[in-house]
Amino acid sequence: MAVTEVAQSRRVVTEIPGPKSRELQERRVAAVAKGVGSVLPVYVTRAGGGIIEDVDGNALIDFGSGIAVTNVGNADPRVVERSAEQLGRFTHTCFMVNPYEAYVEVCEALNRITPGDHEKRSILLNSGAEAVENAVKIARSATGRQAVVVFDHAYHGRTNLTMALTAKNMPYKQGFGPFAGEVHRMPMAYPYRWPTGPENCGPEAAAMVIDQITKQIGADNVAAVVIEPIQGEGGFIEPAPGFLPAIVEFCRANGIVFVADEVQTGFARTGDMFACDHEGVVPDLITTAKGIAGGLPLAAVTGRAELMDAVHGGGLGGTYGGNPTACAAASASLEAIESDDLVGRAREIGDLMLGRLRKLAEEHPVIGDVRGRGAMIAIELVEEDRTPAPKVLAEVLSYCHSQGLVLLSAGTYGNVIRMLPPLVIGDDLLNEGLDILADAFARL
Known part of the structure; x- marks a missing residue:
């Protein structure tokens, strides 16, 4: 299956996780040791470019790349x-x-x-x-x-x-x-x-x-x-x-x-x-x-x-x-x-994401720091005195996941949102994902 077979557009047709994913999650609980966690238990059927499709027909924007694994995209031909x-x-x-x-x-x-x-x-x-x-x-x-x-x-x-x-x-x-x-x-x-x-x-x-x-x-x-x-x-x-x-x-x-x-x-x-x-x-x-x-x-x-x-x-x-x-x-x-000059593409991704995230930080003081290089970008969430704000992170991730954006957390204090999009993702999906993230902060 070539990457181009996966339509590069977000699609949310059920709640996330959807009913089929929830059924699979019940089977998982009975079969898989509970020490193995999952960030977002939507069960995947195929993926390519910047999109992950699940068993319920949802298409999610991928800002995780399987934790920086699918740099060249899923199922690169x-x-x-x-x-x-x-x-x-x-x-x-x-x-x-x-x-x-x-x-x-x-x-x-x-x-x-x-x-x-x-x-x-x-x-x-x-x-x-x-x-x-x-x-x-x-x-x-x-x-x-x-x-x-x-x-x-x-x-x-x-x-x-x-x-x-x-x-x-x-x-x-x-x-x-x-x-x-x-x-x-x-x-x-x-x-x-x-x-x-x-x-x-x-x-x-x-x-x-x-x-x-x-x-x-x-x-x-x-x-x-x-x-x-x-x-x-x-x-x-x-x-x-x-x-x-x-x-x-x-x-x-x-x-x-x-x-x-x-x-x-x-x-x-x-x-x-x-x-x-x-x-x-x-x-x-x-x-x-x-x-x-x-x-x-x-x-x-x-x-x-x-x-x-x-x-x-x-x-x-x-x-x-x-x-x-x-x-x-x-x-x-x-x-x-x-x-494909993915080194150059990573720099383009970084320029786009850092520019938007720094503007977002100006609007929301809870974003204490925006950092990273290329397509390895993070924001650190804090209270007024730079105390880590993991509860805010949980709220933001919950909203983003519900809207079909795969995001990861990180940080010793559990207060960092990390973004690792595939290097083949399009600017339209990047911007749409960042729009969802901006909405999450606006709703806090």
Whole structure:
């Protein structure tokens, strides 16, 4: 099914969720563990472009992209064609048993497009959490050190190690410990909430982090610093200018592996191919997933050849890592990003959304901050004294969902609305979605 078969217009013909979705939800409750949540329980039949269609005949505007996965849109014809072709040839051999070209092809592409012109190697995995965990393994193996530095508001995954790296307790960590040791958390350069103001945030935060690492851990004991160039679940926090370059410089001077977690920010999402490109940051290791394969499960670690090759033979891998069908989809998705200039399209989306949202913030003081780059945009909702306003967020999301707009929440304090539209969405749908959001604030 080609993307063009899905009409690019919103359509609400029942209440949302509709009766058929509610029936399916009853079956779900009886069959699926309640620990698995859903933002909006409308059951999908097909999707494409900027639209998701449900079992009740509703067509919703997609401002979520499956959490930054369908950057090239759902069911992109190139992804469908290449995936189907691969499925017809073979579905699995395990790359560690009998390798295949598709895996090598994806690694070659990642080595080419990730930041830096140094010699690189890549490995393919299944999920973002698995990629981050392997990056830590590689850093520890290459350096012979143990400690890992992470940051406030970070999210890195749901495995035991990546839960330890993640800052937010509920719902990600509550009741699941004990967690992996030798993880040390540092302050994040959060401009909106920096005590001395955003203009001082970058240099002050960097100095604080470097001082704490030096005094509390010892730089010689640190294997890796792991950071999202723009934090995702933490609230789309864009570090203040200069913070990331200062941390990279400190890492280089002390033999620490700088790991950029670009699972959510990668593949044109932020208006650069990778968010690190914005300040010219070149990570030693970069983790990717989500937008890599047009919706199929795939992840990767890419990095300096001497680091990646430091691990003993057989020390990296996994049964499904680099599944051949996912690799075929990734090659098609990466080709689509480059041939359709989705980096440029992400910047256009950002310009449109930021312009409208900043005007909306002038009208509604509850919008304390508008931030983000490209098609990774957020608004933070607050009371007069900048106290987080999660109840307002719940009201806004409830109205938007009822009107057929898929929106996501985020933030350590549960007060951030995050917007991640597919990079192929049209301006008409973007504006219509923002109209619905404006109506939600007008009705508060």
